[in-house]
Each structure stands twice: as C-alpha cells, then as structure tokens.
Amino acid sequence: MTLREFGRPETGPLDTQAIRKDFEILSRTVRDERPMVYLDSGATSQKPRRVLDAEREFYERHNAAVHRGAHQLAEEATDAYEAARETIARFIGASAGEVVFTKNATEAINLVAYAMSNAATADDGLRRFQVGPGDEIVVTEMEHHANLVPWQQLCQRTGATLRWFPVTGEGRLDLSDLDDLVNERTRLVAFTHQSNVLGTVNPVAPIVARAREVGALVLLDACQSVPHMPVDVAELDVDFLAFSGHKMLGPNGIGVLWARRELLEAMPPFITGGSMIGVVHMEYSTWAEPPQRFEAGVPMAPQAVGLAAACDYLSEVGMDRVAEHEHRLTAYALERVGAVEGVRIVGPTEAVDRGGAVSFVVDGIHPHDLGQVLDDRGVEVRVGHHCAWPLHRKLGIPATTRASFYLYNTLEDVDALVSAIQDAQRFFGTRP
Amino acid sequence: MQLDAMYQEIILDHYRNPHHKGLRDPHNAEAHHINPTCGDEVTLRVALAPADRAALDEEAIVEDVSYEGMGCSISQASTSVLTDLLIGRTVAEGMRTLEAFTELMQSKGQGEPDEDVLEDAVAFAGVSKYPARVKCALLGWMAWKDAVAKSLEKEGAR
Numbered sequence: 001m002t003l004r005e006f007g008r009p010e011t012g013p014l015d016t017q018a019i020r021k022d023f024e025i026l027s028r029t030v031r032d033e034r035p036m037v038y039l040d041s042g043a044t045s046q047k048p049r050r051v052l053d054a055e056r057e058f059y060e061r062h063n064a065a066v067h068r069g070a071h072q073l074a075e076e077a078t079d080a081y082e083a084a085r086e087t088i089a090r091f092i093g094a095s096a097g098e099v100v101f102t103k104n105a106t107e108a109i110n111l112v113a114y115a116m117s118n119a120a121t122a123d124d125g126l127r128r129f130q131v132g133p134g135d136e137i138v139v140t141e142m143e144h145h146a147n148l149v150p151w152q153q154l155c156q157r158t159g160a161t162l163r164w165f166p167v168t169g170e171g172r173l174d175l176s177d178l179d180d181l182v183n184e185r186t187r188l189v190a191f192t193h194q195s196n197v198l199g200t201v202n203p204v205a206p207i208v209a210r211a212r213e214v215g216a217l218v219l220l221d222a223c224q225s226v227p228h229m230p231v232d233v234a235e236l237d238v239d240f241l242a243f244s245g246h247k248m249l250g251p252n253g254i255g256v257l258w259a260r261r262e263l264l265e266a267m268p269p270f271i272t273g274g275s276m277i278g279v280v281h282m283e284y285s286t287w288a289e290p291p292q293r294f295e296a297g298v299p300m301a302p303q304a305v306g307l308a309a310a311c312d313y314l315s316e317v318g319m320d321r322v323a324e325h326e327h328r329l330t331a332y333a334l335e336r337v338g339a340v341e342g343v344r345i346v347g348p349t350e351a352v353d354r355g356g357a358v359s360f361v362v363d364g365i366h367p368h369d370l371g372q373v374l375d376d377r378g379v380e381v382r383v384g385h386h387c388a389w390p391l392h393r394k395l396g397i398p399a400t401t402r403a404s405f406y407l408y409n410t411l412e413d414v415d416a417l418v419s420a421i422q423d424a425q426r427f428f429g430t431r432p
Numbered sequence: 433m434q435l436d437a438m439y440q441e442i443i444l445d446h447y448r449n450p451h452h453k454g455l456r457d458p459h460n461a462e463a464h465h466i467n468p469t470c471g472d473e474v475t476l477r478v479a480l481a482p483a484d485r486a487a488l489d490e491e492a493i494v495e496d497v498s499y500e501g502m503g504c505s506i507s508q509a510s511t512s513v514l515t516d517l518l519i520g521r522t523v524a525e526g527m528r529t530l531e532a533f534t535e536l537m538q539s540k541g542q543g544e545p546d547e548d549v550l551e552d553a554v555a556f557a558g559v560s561k562y563p564a565r566v567k568c569a570l571l572g573w574m575a576w577k578d579a580v581a582k583s584l585e586k587e588g589a590r
Contacts, residue, residue, distance in 0.1 A: 031434065368470055368504035368568060369439075376435045384470040398471050398502050427435065428444070428505075 014317065014325045020408050022048040022313075034378030037416045042196055042224060042357045042404030043382050044246045047310070051249055054309035058302045065298045067275050081301040084308035085291070091311040092241070092258060093232035100257040100264070100291040101299055105223045106146040108242035108257035109190070111294060112219055113150040114270040116188070120158055122268060128217070129267060131187045133159035138181055138189045138216075140165040140173055141394050144196050145387040147221040147242075151190055160187070167394055171198035171347040178210050186216040193225035197388045197402065198347030199330065199357040201225070208237050217263075223247055227406070228326055228355055230319040233258055249314065250307035254300050264290035271296045314407075322407045326356040329405045333358045333414045337403070340421055342430060346400050356405035359386070362421060364430035367399040373424035374401075379417050437558035438565075439505070446509035446552070451516050456498040460488070461582035465575040467567050472503030474511055476575040480523065480583050488587045490524040497576065504568055506559055511572025513552045523580055529553075530573055537566045 020026050023046045030036045038046060058080060064073035066081040082096070089096045102108040119129035131137065137151050141164050155162045163181055166174045173191075182189055189211050194201045204220065211218045219240035225231055226241075227248035233241055240263070245254040259267075269276055269287055273296035278286035287293045314322060331351035338345045342363040348354045362370055371383035382402045385392045392398060403417055425431035455462075459477035466473045476499040483491035497515045501508055518526045533553050536543040541561035545554040559569045 366504040368472070368506070368565070372438065372562070372565070373435060389471060392471065398473075427439070 012321075013328075014321055014407060016325075016408060016410050019317070022050065023408055024049060026408060030378050030380070031376055034376075037377075037379045037413045039379060039381050039403040039405065039409065039413060039417060041227075041247070041406035041409075042386075042402060044252070045227065045249050045406055046408065047249055047251070047306075048313055050313055051251065051306045051309045055251055055302045055306040058305045063302070066301045067292070068298070077301055080305050081299065084301075084304040087308035087311050088256060088304070089258075091315065092226060093234050094258050095261070097291065098233075098258055098261050098264065100259070100294040101304055102255040102257055102294075103253060103300075104246075104255035105221070105242045105244035106150075106255070108255045109147055109219070109221065110150050111257055111270040112240050112242075112259075112267075113154045115267040117154055117157055118268040118270070126266065126268065128187075128215075131155075131158045131160040134185060135160040135187045136163050136183070136185045137161070138163045138165070138186055138191075140191045140202075141167040142171075142173070142195045142198060142200065142388065142391045143190075143192055144221065144223070145389065146223075147190055147192060147219075148390065151188075161185075165191070167198075167391065169395075170349075171195070171200050171395075173200070173202050175203070175206060178206065182207070182210045182214060182216060184214050186211070186214055188217045188219060190219040190221070192221040192223075193231075194222075194228070194355045194357075195347070195388075195391075196224050196357055196404075197359050197386045197391055197400065199354045199359070200348055201229075201353040201355055203353075204236050204238065224355060224357065227314075229323040239263055245303060245307040245310065248307075249310035251303040254303035254307050256307075257294070261290070264294070267294075269293050269296070273297050275299075317407060325407055326405050326409075327351055329409055329411065329414060330354060330356045330358060332411055333403060333405070333417070336414055336418045337421065340418060340425075342425060343421065346395060346397065357402055358404070359400040359402040361397055361400055362425065362430075365424055365428050367401040369428065370401050370421070370424050373427055374417070374420045377416070377420040377423060379420045381417070434558075434561070438562065440555040440558065442513075442552050442555040443505060443509045446512040447505040450508060450512040452496075452498060452519065453500070453512065454498055455500050456496060459496070459498070460587060461579045463575040463578035463582065465571055465578065467503070467507070467571055469567070470503070472501070472507050472568065472571060474499055474501035474503070474507065474572050474575050476501075476511070476572060476579055478576065478579045478583055480580070480587075483522070488523075488584055490522065490527075492523050492584075494518050494521055494523065494526055494580075499572065499575070501572070503571065504565075506556070506565055506568040507571045510553070510556060510569045511575075513555075514572050514576060517551055517553060518576065523584070526576070526580070530577060533573060534570065536560060537569050 062076040064077040066078040086096045089099045119126040218238040220238045222243040226243040241258040246252045276296040346359040367383035459479045462477045479496040480492040
C-alpha cells in the first residue's frame with residue numbers, strides 16, 4: 001500500500017482492506033480451514049511486510065555489531081540503529097538522547113526500579129532516586145504485573161511502602177484520595193496509561209500535577225497507549241514512559257524506555273558490561289553517557305530498525321486515524337457484545353476515555369472454555385487474568401475473556417466474535 | 433468440529449454435577465494448586481487409612497478425596513473423575529492411575545488409553561491435542577500427588 005491509498009494522513013476512515021493486504025498472516029486459516037479473526041493485538045500485534053522487510057534488509061545488507069569496530073558494515077549498522085532511535089523518538093515527540101532500547105517494556109520498567117535500587121547505596125547526589133523506610137511508591141490496582149511486581153520488589157529490598165489507587169466498580173481509577181495517596185513521602189507514582197484489561201484510559205494530568213506538588217517522579221506504562229493513540233511525552237509531562245515494540249507492529253525483543261534527559265544523566269546503570277562504560281580499570285569503571293549507559297552488550301539493531309519501520313507505517317496511516325478507527329470498533333463491540341444475553345462487559349461500558357480492549361464474562365461458561373469454542377470458530381482472543389491478577393481479584397472474577405483491536409480489525413470481526421460467543425452458549429447449553 | 437472430541441459428554445456431566453465436591457474431615461493432608469497462566473485453583477484433601485494399622489505407606493487405602501476448586505470445565509471435571517477413580521484404591525494403585533493419566537495427557541492426541549485403568553478419565557484423550565489445556569486436566573491430579581506425598585511424609589514409617 002502506498003501513502004496515496006491511505007488518503008492524506010489524518011483524514012477519513014481507514015481503508016482496512018488495503019491495510020490488511022500488508023499483513024500476510026491475516027489471510028491464513030486456523031482450525032479446519034476457518035478464516036482467522038485475530039482479536040488479540042493487546043497481547044501482541046501482527047507485523048506488516050514492511051517491518052519484516054526492514055529487518056531482513058538489515059541482516060542482508062548491513063549486519064554488524066553496532067557501536068563497535070570501524071569497518072564499513074559496522075558504520076552502516078550503527079547508522080541504521082541510531083537513525084531508528086531518532087524515528088522512534090520522533091514518534092513520541094521526544095529527542096533521540098532520551099530513548100533507551102530495552103528487551104521489552106518489562107525490562108524498561110525494571111531498569112527504573114533497579115536504577116533506584118542501585119541509587120540506594122550511592123551518595124546524596126542521587127537522593128531523588130533513593131527509596132527506603134518511610135518512603136512510598138504508589139501504583140494502581142489495575143496494573144499489569146509488569147508495572148506492579150518490580151515496585152513490590154523494590155519496596156521489599158529497600159523497606160519502602162507500596163500503596164495503590166483503588167479501582168471503581170465501573171473500572172475507573174478512584175482518585176478521590178489522590179492527595180492522601182500521593183504525599184510528601186511519595187518518591188514515585190507508576191501507573192498505566194491504558195488498562196490492558198479494562199480498556200480504561202487513565203487521567204494523566206491530575207496525577208502528574210499532584211506528583212509535581214510533592215516532588216515525586218512519575219512513570220507511565222504506555223504499552224497499550226503508544227500503539228493505539230497519538231502520544232506526546234512533552235504533553236504528558238511524565239518522567240518515564242515505557243512501551244514495547246511487538247504491540248505496535250514492530251518486532252519482538254525490543255522495548256523502549258523514554259526518560260527526561262536530565263534523569264537519564266543522573267541515573268546509575270541497571271545492567272552493566274560492554275559498551276555502557278566510559279573507562280574500565282581492574283579496580284573500577286565509569287559509565288558512558290545515556291542512552292548507551294543503559295544499553296549493555298551488543299544491542300538489538302535489527303529489531304530497532306524494524307520498530308522504526310513500524311513507526312513510519314503508523315505515522316503514514318496517522319495515529320489519530322488509528323485511534324478513531326479503534327474507537328469505532330470499541331463502541332460497536334461494547335454495544336454488540338454487551339447486548340448478548342448472559343454477557344457482562346468488565347470495564348467501562350461506554351467508549352469514553354476507553355481504548356480497544358474489551359473484556360467480558362459469560363454466565364455459566366469459564367473463559368477457558370469460551371476461548372476454546374471461539375478458537376474453534378477461528379476467533380483468537382485472550383483468556384485468563386491477562387497478567388492483572390490483583391485487578392481480577394478486586395473485581396471478584398477469576399478470569400475474563402478479552403478481545404482487543406488494532407488498525408487491521410473490522411466491524412465484521414466484531415460480528416464474528418458475537419456469533420462465536422452465541423455458539424459457545426449453545427454448545428454449553430446456557431442458551432436455548 | 434473438533435470441539436466434541438474434547439468436550440465429551442462425560443466431561444460436561446462431571447462439570448455440571450461434580451462428584452465428591454466440598455472439603456471434608458478427617459484428612460491427612462491438603463494441597464493447594466494454582467495454574468499461574470489462567471488463575472484456576474484447586475484445594476484438595478486426602479484421607480488415608482493404613483493397610484496394616486501401622487504407618488501409612490504405598491499400601492494405604494485412599495479413604496476419601498475431597499476438594500474445592502474454581503476453574504474451567506476441564507480442570508473441574510478431571511478432579512471430579514479423579515475422586516471416582518481413586519477413592520477406595522491403594523496409594524500405589526492411585527499412583528499408577530496418575531501415571532497412566534499423565535501419559536495420556538502428554539500423548540498429543542495419539543494415546544490409546546487403557547479403559548480398565550482410566551475408566552471415565554479416557555474421555556480426556558481429546559484434551560491432549562490442545563497443549564494449553566493439558567495443565568487444566570492435570571491440575572487436580574498434581575494436587576492429589578502432592579497431598580499424598582505430604583501425608584506419607586507426615587505420618588509415614590518413622
């Protein structure tokens with residue numbers, strides 16, 4: 001597909017049929033030759049040919065270990081890697097020196113948690129990263145385990161206290177105790193931009209404003225927002241932002257930590273080793289400037305190049321249009337799935353401040369069993385607790401079924417989901 | 433449609449009307465098992481009676497298996513079938529049944545189950561074609577193995 005076929009960026013609805021042609025996998029069949037309806041992009045997205053080509057071209061034309069060696073291939077590989085960093089930074093309104101590549105978003109969050117851990121034994125120059133007894137870290141009840149467990153662990157290692165925003169019955173953050181929860185003892189507030197279960201888009205501004213008042217750092221888990229809506233780090237005004245490549249049409253094995261430059265410059269490293277050093281003696285070492293300080297070892301250059309290609313692809317479509325397209329799908333799914341007798345949507349039932357992850361429970365059918373019937377009909381969804389076990393416990397449900405959308409999904413995909421749910425109800429005899 | 437091969441009527445019957453469900457006393461030991469990928473859980477108790485009125489060993493009789501659980505039809509039905517199969521048997525017989533069931537579950541749909549040993553549990557043969565569901569079928573069985581091991585450790589030959 002060319003830019004012309006998309007129409008001008010940020011105008012008009014998406015030509016989904018043209019987009020789908022870029023994703024080879026979407027034309028395959030599953031289980032007894034059924035057309036595949038992929039509704040699990042919240043777990044991982046499919047990749048357009050252009051991303052695969054970019055990775056292949058790197059390997060075929062420029063492959064070398066980046067930031068090492070002086071031969072031509074090493075130069076080309078390093079240029080490609082650093083150009084990818086610029087593209088990805090531009091995609092979120094940042095500058096390249098603030099973008100650190102990690103293995104995935106989980107590692108990006110751990111990088112911050114461990115930098116804070118490592119700061120604990122450093123001098124007072126690193127006071128703002130230090131946490132200990134009497135200090136507090138605030139998360140929310142709707143966090144993915146990736147943005148909960150690292151903070152639990154940091155608190156356990158340092159003696160700090162973990163606190164959290166509760167979630168309302170409707171699946172929104174309860175900010176009524178904001179001023180109490182985020183207080184002078186708070187060192188960091190870590191929360192998700194968009195819930196991977198509820199679809200809820202959280203209000204960033206009031207939380208950031210309160211954190212600023214008390215001098216706390218703010219980390220935003222943007223795994224479900226950067227792929228699906230325009231995100232500008234300057235506008236969000238947070239300190240750290242983490243997201244993964246594979247959920248935004250990019251390759252597996254690459255994630256991004258964005259942080260304000262002055263924070264990266266002050267932070268101690270997490271993983272140490274080659275290429276993150278200044279000088280190395282037998283007795284001690286010094287660190288490279290960021291972002292290299294946080295990228296020990298030979299980095300994932302082919303994946304960075306692939307992720308940059310994914311950013312270009314999304315930019316050409318226009319993130320506003322991607323968001324609008326998913327909004328239509330979400331509103332349609334909430335209406336149609338919610339209207340099936342015996343089905344209850346888990347999360348906001350209106351498509352307001354809400355992204356395209358639609359979780360639900362079906363009376364009398366365990367999500368595992370539901371997922372099995374859906375899979376038999378070619379409808380690929382996620383079942384379980386979606387790495388948000390405490391949230392499910394809070395809502396009093398052991399597991400949910402989740403459909404999640406992306407730019408290549410259609411209204412017909414939602415129809416297929418609804419009809420497969422009804423098939424499951426007939427199969428298990430919970431509906432005449 | 434392959435679904436019918438997986439959700440045999442026996443399985444759905446056990447799911448809708450589970451046998452021996454509920455936690456009972458007396459019991460020698462209890463085990464709580466969780467499937468971390470989906471959150472399904474089972475708490476299972478065993479009551480054993482020594483064969484020779486001495487210490488508990490492999491020849492002890494499984495007097496009762498009681499359980500509470502939360503999960504999909506496969507995990508709940510397989511635990512229900514387990515209670516039918518193992519209550520009244522010796523621990524050694526139970527372990528052999530467990531082995532046969534585990535082997536069937538790992539057969540990727542190629543197993544030829546021995547109906548004399550597995551009885552209703554042969555209905556789970558279809559589940560072995562779906563790797564993601566094998567853990568569901570084994571959840572209660574692993575809890576049983578664990579609870580028996582705890583019982584023997586606690587009250588076995590000293």
